[in-house]
Amino acid sequence: MAGAYDGDFSDGHTAALHEVVAQAQNDGLHINSKTGDFTEHWKFADIRAIDPPRADTPFRLTSQTMPDARLSVASPEFVDDLRRQAPQLFLTGFAQPTLRRNLALVILVLCILGLFLWQGIPRLSAPLAQLVPAQWAQKFGETYRGRLLSGVPICKDASGTAALAVLTKRLTNSLSPPLKLNVVVADKAQVNAFALPGGHIVIMRGLLEKAENSDEVAAVLAHEIGHVSRRHPLQIGIHVAGIGMLVDLFTGEGSTLMGIAGDVGGLLLLLGYSRDMEREADAYGRNLMVTTGLSTGAIARFFARLEPAAKNGEEIGGEIGGYFSSHPPLKERIKAAENTETGRRALNDTDWMALQKICR
Numbered sequence: 422m423a424g425a426y427d428g429d430f431s432d433g434h435t436a437a438l439h440e441v442v443a444q445a446q447n448d449g450l451h452i453n454s455k456t457g458d459f460t461e462h463w464k465f466a467d468i469r470a471i472d473p474p475r476a477d478t479p480f481r482l483t484s485q486t487m488p489d490a491r492l493s494v495a496s497p498e499f500v501d502d503l504r505r506q507a508p509q510l511f512l513t514g515f516a517q518p519t520l521r522r523n524l525a526l527v528i529l530v531l532c533i534l535g536l537f538l539w540q541g542i543p544r545l546s547a548p549l550a551q552l553v554p555a556q557w558a559q560k561f562g563e564t565y566r567g568r569l570l571s572g573v574p575i576c577k578d579a580s581g582t583a584a585l586a587v588l589t590k591r592l593t594n595s596l597s598p599p600l601k602l603n604v605v606v607a608d609k610a611q612v613n614a615f616a617l618p619g620g621h622i623v624i625m626r627g628l629l630e631k632a633e634n635s636d637e638v639a640a641v642l643a644h645e646i647g648h649v650s651r652r653h654p655l656q657i658g659i660h661v662a663g664i665g666m667l668v669d670l671f672t673g674e675g676s677t678l679m680g681i682a683g684d685v686g687g688l689l690l691l692l693g694y695s696r697d698m699e700r701e702a703d704a705y706g707r708n709l710m711v712t713t714g715l716s717t718g719a720i721a722r723f724f725a726r727l728e729p730a731a732k733n734g735e736e737i738g739g740e741i742g743g744y745f746s747s748h749p750p751l752k753e754r755i756k757a758a759e760n761t762e763t764g765r766r767a768l769n770d771t772d773w774m775a776l777q778k779i780c781r
């Protein structure tokens with residue numbers, strides 16, 4: 422038989438503190454005021470402990486049916502009675518039914534948010550990318566380039582710049598409608614090249630050093646032009662901006678995250694292109710090489726030569742590194758490049774030499 426214990430009761434609506442007798446019975450907790458003014462009956466399922474029981478402080482309870490009410494009982498025997506009748510009150514942490522339910526809800530919301538980030542925004546970004554005015558994309562790309570290169574100088578040698586313009590023009594001459602491009606070489610040893618929104622393409626010095634001839638550079642450039650033409654960088658950019666905005670919304674830290682990502686090499690490149698985007702750019706680049714009258718085997722030879730270096734962990738970045746580490750597999754891409762030899766070079770010897778020295 423459960424004991425009856427003295428306690429204090431407040432209904433939470435008035436300041437009055439009532440002296441009560443509390444008794445844990447089979448059907449719940451019975452609270453009777455000593456003056457006989459009221460009685461309350463709290464079912465065990467509705468009761469919650471305000472804080473864990475402690476020897477030196479009264480044990481405080483409330484009920485979901487009266488969330489503002491407080492019952493406070495000092496007797497340790499009362500706690501023992503409750504422990505027998507309603508052990509769930511003394512479970513802590515995630516074992517508490519309400520907490521478990523809340524946690525499930527939080528996980529559900531996070532899953533939906535995650536799904537939206539990885540599926541919703543990417544799906545939206547393709548049609549959105551078609552809507553962005555060229556001028557905005559151009560500006561966005563320029564800002565992004567500045568951020569990604571942070572401090573890495575753009576190579577400006579006059580003959581080299583002229584040679585790069587010749588190469589770009591040769592590749593894009595046949596395009597209709599014409600594609601507005603801004604191709605630069607950045608003074609960095611990494612073997613890499615990437616496209617940014619608004620027709621910006623960056624080739625790293627390391628790529629020029631590893632290339633054996635201008636065709637290999639042309640082939641990489643043609644692939645990047647493929648990304649530009651399909652507006653892939655803008656899609657990724659919208660994806661990144663979307664994530665940034667959402668993160669901002671939930672944490673107020675989105676712009677910080679974007680900043681950090683920009684500094685360490687870019688969320689843009691971190692997210693990377695999808696398998697389909699790479700296949701599209703490969704096919705586009707290959708066609709461009711054919712239209713320009715250049716050998717399509719160049720890219721295959723270049724990557725075959727780079728493979729051991731990549732496996733040795735040499736500095737091969739983002740786009741180019743993707744050939745060795747991820748999708749589509751290198752072998753598939755080399756095969757898809759099909760070796761057609763036209764005997765023509767993308768640049769004459771003078772221009773090729775000038776391009777190789779663009780960063781001097």
Ligand SMILES: [Zn+2]
Nearest residue numbers: 694699702740
């Ligand atoms: Zn690519």
